[in-house]
Structure formats: C-alpha cells, structure tokens
Amino acid sequence: MTIMERTLKKLDFDRIRIRLAGLCLLKGAENRVAGLCPFVDKQSVRDALRETDQAKELLRLNPQFSVRGAKDIQPFLERCGLGAVLDPEELLQIRDTLKVARRVRQFLLEDKGDYSSLREIVYPIEPQRGLEDEITRCISEEGTVVDGASPELAQLRRSVLRLQQKIRESVESFLRNPAYQKMLQDPIVTQRAERYVVPVKQEYRAAFAGIVHDQSGSGATLFIEPMPVVHLGNELRETVLKEQREVLRILQQFSRDIGNCSAVLTVMYESLIRLDFVLAKARLSWEMNAGAPLLLDRAEVRLVQARHPLLGEGAVPLTAELGISFDSLVITGPNTGGKTVALKTIGLLVAMGQAGLHIPAEDGSRLGVFSRIFVDIGDEQSVEQSLSTFSGHMRNIVEVINEADGRSLVLLDEVGAGTDPTEGAALAMAVLEELHERGARVVATTHYGALKSFAYRTERVENASVDFDEATLRPTYRLLIGIPGKSNAFNIASRLGLKESVLAKAKTFLSERDLQMADLIENLEDSQRDIERERLRVREELRLAGEERRRLEQDRLRQAEEQRALLVRSRDEATEVIRQAKREAAAIVAELKNALKQEHKDAQEIEKARQRLRRLSDRLERMEEPMRPQGVGLKAEELKPGQTLYMTKLRQKGQILQLPDENGEVLLQAGIMKVSVPLAELRPVPEDKPKKKTGTGGAGGLGLHKAENVRSEVDLRGMLVEEATYQLDKYLDDAILAGIGQIYVIHGKGTGALRAGVQEFLRNHPHVRSFRLGQHGEGDFGVTVVELK
Known part of the structure; x- marks a missing residue:
C-alpha cells in the first residue's frame, strides 16, 4: 500500500x-x-x-x-x-x-x-585500485593515451617522430636548392592530407617531380609532395596507422576489463x-533548519512550532496535534487563506517525515506512521468529466469514506462547500462523524458556523481557528486550538465603510442564538488572547532567566579560569625560586662532601655547611606552606596505619606508616620511598580498588632532608615527564646525601617519550657525572644508569 x-x-x-x-x-x-x-x-x-x-x-x-x-x-x-x-x-x-x-x-x-x-x-x-591506477598510468588528464601505455606504442611514436623529422629535413633541402627556388610560390613546408608538401607555381608543374595533394583557390599554386620524400611519407603513414591500431588495442583492453x-x-x-x-x-x-521527529507506533501527530518548508522566512510557526486529546480538528473562520496553509503544513510534514526527510519543527514534535493520506484541497471542478466543484469534492469524499480507517490521515478543505449552506453543513457533519467513527485522524476546514457546534458536542473533536487581525483585516496565520473562528463579516464591513443602519438591519436577520454564539466565541477569543499573552510573557521571563543563568555561569567559569591562571603563575614563580634554592643546596652539598673527603676534617666548616642547609630547608618549607591545598576534609582521628591515601601534590598513593605528628605530617610508604606529607595534602581513596603502580619520589622539605632507606633505583614508570623529573630531582638530592655513586632510573620502554624526557633532564643536572642506557641484565632500554658526582 x-x-x-x-x-x-x-x-x-x-x-x-x-x-x-x-x-x-x-x-x-x-x-x-x-x-x-x-x-x-x-x-x-x-x-x-x-x-x-x-x-x-x-x-x-x-x-x-x-x-x-x-x-x-x-x-x-x-x-x-x-x-x-x-x-x-x-x-x-x-x-x-x-x-x-x-x-x-x-x-x-x-x-x-x-x-x-x-x-x-x-x-x-x-x-x-588496480584498474584505477592503470587508467591513471595510461591516460593523460588531457584525454590522450600516453606513450608509456605499452612498449609497442612508445616505439611506434618514436618512429613517427623520427620519420617526421627526416621528411621535414628532406623537404627543406628542396627549399634551399637554387634550382627549385624560382618554382616555389613561398619557401615554406606545410601539410595537406597529412602529407608534407611545398607550394609550387602552376607553370612549373611539369618541371617539379612529385604528387599534387591540393591547390589554392585561384589555381595558381599547387601543393606538391616532392617525389624523393613520397616513400618516406608512405612509411610515416603506415607507422601512424600502426600507432592508431595500438591505441585502439589499449582502449579495447580497458573496455574489456571494465565489461568483465x-x-x-x-x-x-x-x-x-x-x-x-x-x-x-x-x-x-x-x-x-529541520530535525527528525520522534516516531510513534500509534496514529498521532504532534507538531511544535512547525513551519511550511516552501514559505521560507515568512512562514508563521504552527503548533498542532491529532490523536492525543482529540482525533479530529475542525478549523473554522473566514476565507482568508490561513486555514488551507495550516492544513497543507500538517499534511506535507507528515508526508516528509514518512519519506525519511527531516521536518522544519522544534523539539518535541512526533509523528505516527499513516498507511494512507487522503487530501481534498482546492477546486475539483472538471470540464472534461462534466463535474462541478461540489461534484468534484464529493467524488473525493466518497473515496475517502470507502477506504479510510484507523491508520488514515484525512485532510478536507472547505468540506461541504459548493452547495446550499444548510445542506452543505449537514453533509459536512455527516462526513466528519463517519470518519470520526472509523478512527481516522481528520483535519477539516470550513466557514460553516454549524460545524463549530458539532465540534463542541462531539467527543474527541476539537475546534480551531486561524487568528485574524481586525485592525489590518489580514490573517496572522497563527493556529488557535480550542477556539472556533468567527466570520468577522460585520466588523470587516464596518471598517470598509458600510453604513451602520445597513449593519443594524443585517443583525436583525440573525437569530438570538446566532448572536449569543457570536458573543460566546468573541469572549472565548478574548480569553484565548489573554492566555496567549500570559504564555508569551512567561516564556519571555523564562528566556531572560535562562540568559541570566548562562551569564552567571560564564562569570563563574571566567573567575575560575582567572583563579587557575593566577595559581599557575604563582606556582611558576615559586618553582623558579625553588630551583634557585636547589642549585644553592647542591653547592652546599658539594662543599660538605669535599669537606668529608679531606683527610683532616674541619668540624667547624662541616657544621657551618649543615646549618646553612637547614636554614635553606626551613626557608623553602615556609615558601611551600601557602601553596598546599586546603580543606580536603581528612581528620587525624580518622586515620589508621596501613590505610591507603592519595597525595594530591605528588599525584600518587601511599600507605600510612606513622600517624600525624605534632606538625600534622603523616609518614607514608610510596613505592621504595618513605614520605612525610601534610594532612591537608591527603585525601582518601577506596580501599578495595587495585593499587596502581606508582613512581618513586619524595616530599617534605622539597627533598633537602635525607630520606630513610634510600635505595639505588627509582621507578618512574606510569608518570608524565614533568612529574617524573620532579620526583627524580628530589631523589637525586637524597642519593647525593646518602653517598650513593651509581643509581638506576627505571622509566620503561613504551613510546620512548619518558626516557627522552628523563635523559634530557639528567644532561644538565649538577649532580650527574654521566649516564647511559642499561645493558643486558640491567633492564636494556627501559633503564638509564646514572653516575653521580
């Protein structure tokens, strides 16, 4: 179907x-x-x-x-x-x-x-790809078969060029011969019928041996191929034919391949x-500016702010529904054109959606799938079939009545029009009731007032109208669901200048019921407009509130970004100060080591260096204190030995060895290192999660205190380059203080990025004498062996 x-x-x-x-x-x-x-x-x-x-x-x-x-x-x-x-x-x-x-x-x-x-x-x-590449190889972009398409073609084209050159040289020799110069009309070489010829005067035809291929319009000049080059021309012609046959063979081969x-x-x-x-x-x-409607199993239509796709920017959004709270919609009002636009918009968007096209409507639009769509729109008059407008409409309606079912969408424009208004209205109500009982989804337009009452008293049938601006006497094309349209005939006539006495006389012909109905409709329209204005006001307030919310969110994000940038800048400045202090510490450590190595140790000099080192450590600790994160929520009484915590500054986990001391620092085991970390820099982690292998590094005092149980290896696997070099720098200070001469930096093989970053850092480090990659048994490329000063 x-x-x-x-x-x-x-x-x-x-x-x-x-x-x-x-x-x-x-x-x-x-x-x-x-x-x-x-x-x-x-x-x-x-x-x-x-x-x-x-x-x-x-x-x-x-x-x-x-x-x-x-x-x-x-x-x-x-x-x-x-x-x-x-x-x-x-x-x-x-x-x-x-x-x-x-x-x-x-x-x-x-x-x-x-x-x-x-x-x-x-x-x-x-x-x-093979056929594609072969065509590219053999056919030039200008549409010719290239010389390299086959060895035979290349050889034949070389022969053609050689013969053409030989013929041209032979003919030119005639031009240079004094005996022939007086016979020539012009000393040039040209071609006729693909043969090389020279222009000879008519009177010297008998004296010039050769084959005539053409003559001038006046007959005074003959284009003659000199006899000595005739055999060369024949050979050239044969070679050209062979070339053409080879080109044809190549094209035939391509055509066969494509045919296969x-x-x-x-x-x-x-x-x-x-x-x-x-x-x-x-x-x-x-x-x-369309989107996909939500597809439904039931025969239902819900269009939100839908626009007729052929009306462009001038389309007025339409919101309509069928099959939800009502199954039939009766759009009443004057013949202003707005009703038909609404009817066509609904039908066209349903057809587009079922064809797999997006529809120009807002989110929330949804469509069922209809097995049939019946449309009766426009003038159905037919001269050939001797049908009046009414007869044409009725023929369509008969077809609809006979075939419509619960999966049908029926669109009827000016139902019952074209005949006596009383009979037409009665017929229209009968048709709508029959379709309604069949379960079809119906949208009908009419200007018959009787259908308004029909919609009011029939369950799941709803009135609607297209809004009309009485001031401009033009429709606004806004569809108003639940409000029947009024003819506005008296208002329009009055604004166009019809006498009040005539209008008053016209109103006397209306029944009391008609007048009451008109007043009721006008009151309903006024109420609808009030509701619509309130709805628009609420929508505008919601829009403004949304804009304000977005503005506040942007301000919050901007402030957060500024705060982050300030923190980064502060950390960069502090890091530079720390690096300078580390260089000073390295010099002190070097002096201390030299003093220790002297045969006659100067105890006073050694103590002085140690005091300088302690003062530097205290100064750096005070500098680091303001940069520690605050308010992570851990309390000392909540901690217990063996508990796993996350060190926010070092970005790794550790197990508690000792509970917080009087300075609020917790001793943790992080890999092979024991680290003292302030309580504020710790946060809990789930105990049941598998522990990721973390790198080795130290904290507290910025590495200036000698760590306990320092080993000769440091594991940096799984870290970023910046984090790894930070940990390695701290470890090198501890290794120097511990007197270790050779260490093993474990960075793994991976992509090589971490290895390159570590070695670049070691190349300029003051504690490093030399370094090399590990050998077999030492970890190969996954380890760098470092000799310390």
Missing part, C-alpha cells in the same frame, strides 16, 4: 522533490529523488530517518564530505557490456568515480562516528547514488 501521487501533489510534495534533487550531484540520485514517496511501515520510516540523521551529523563534522568528482558512468558500463570501446575521456570519468568510491568507503569504514547506516551503503563497494567487472562497478555506482541521495536529504535538513 502506498500513498497516491495525486495526494502528494496536492500537498506540494513534488516541490520538495525538486528542491531535494537540486542538492544531488549525480543524475542517478536525482532519478532516485523523483521516485521518493512516503513509506507506510514504521521500520522503513525509521531506517530512512536514521540515514538522514547520520548524514547530517557527518556533514556537521565534515562539511566538505560528498561524492563530488564521481560521474554518471552507468551508460559507459552498459556500452562495455555490449562490446563497445570507450574513449579516453570516458575512461577518465570511470577512473574518477572509482577514486571517489574508494575514498568515501575508506573514510566511513575508518571513522569512529556513529554512521552504521551510511556504512551499510558503502560496504558493498569493492575498490578497484561491470557487475561490481554497477554495485559501486548504485552505492554512490544512494549515498549522494542521503547526503542531499541531510543538506535539505540544514537548509530548512
């Missing part, structure tokens, strides 16, 4: 097709667009919308992605199948298409995005057509 083409045409779906076809690059894709129709099963609609969704996301991230460069090669494939020979230009078009197919397939299969539907399209493509794989190339071409078609749907979605 399909939705009839005449129904789609009434909804202007064919104009959507034209717009979509204009976004296609391949003729085959345009042909596919011409056959685009709404699907009537949910799975097909879902698949088609998913394709459009993924293509739109792909174009968002890769705006230049397309099948541009591919050509419509189906006629070439068909000709090759019949044994025809393609010319070089056609081979280049096939080559370009092969290249595009290979590239789009490779991109979609390698990209990590959610493009499953698009991958299904290109997966059947079998790249023909025509089935594979046809699949490839069809995949490109389908991909181009899907990308065109995505481009159309971008152009219309």
